[in-house]
Amino acid sequence: MKVLSQTVLNKQVILVTLLVLGLICSSSFGQYELSWYTVDGGGGRSSGGPYELLSTIGQPDAAYSAGGDYELLGGFLPGGPLCFVNFEHFARFAGQWWLTGTGLPADLYEDLDNEVNWLDLGVFVEEWLCYCPAGWPLK
Known part of the structure; x- marks a missing residue:
């Protein structure tokens, strides 16, 4: 009986330790900043992995923006590679x-x-x- 309760106690201690470490780590990562936005007609929801973006579509208000591993394009997203012409x-x-x-x-x-x-x-x-x-x- 004592061995069983010790095993349960060890599992609980490990679980609480992992939970506390998770909370500490998640608060230490950089926070995102939304510096400006507009409200236009249309809209939609995009998501991928842990991220979700509620936005307007077809309204290229924001210019191209990139930083780190992220990239933001205004308007509709095309199906192929993006290019420009002279x-x-x-x-x-x-x-x-x-x-x-x-x-x-x-x-x-x-x-x-x-x-x-x-x-x-x-x-x-x-x-x-x-x-x-x-x-x-x-x-």
């Missing part, structure tokens, strides 16, 4: 398209053939999808 190239492309329709007369990337062809479109799409600077605010 918008001057897009403006040139759109301007020429608007003026001439599908028969674009100018070579957008000046590869000296003086026409817009699949090569120019390929270069444009490659820039659009792959060569975007990581630090752009629209990321």
Whole structure:
């Protein structure tokens, strides 16, 4: 009988010790800070692991933000990798398209053939999808 009660007592001491250590450790970790927020239309709940975020969607109010292991993007989250394009190239492309329709007369990337062809479109799409600077605010 004495051996059984000693075993139960040992288990209780270990449990209480682990509980106290857990509380001490959890309070010693850094706290998160929410410095500002907005209230917009729409919204939703995102969660992963021990974290949960209640937020608006489709409202890119906050610029791209990162720190430590965390990253925050405003608006909808796309399904693929995020990239940017040089918008001057897009403006040139759109301007020429608007003026001439599908028969674009100018070579957008000046590869000296003086026409817009699949090569120019390929270069444009490659820039659009792959060569975007990581630090752009629209990321």
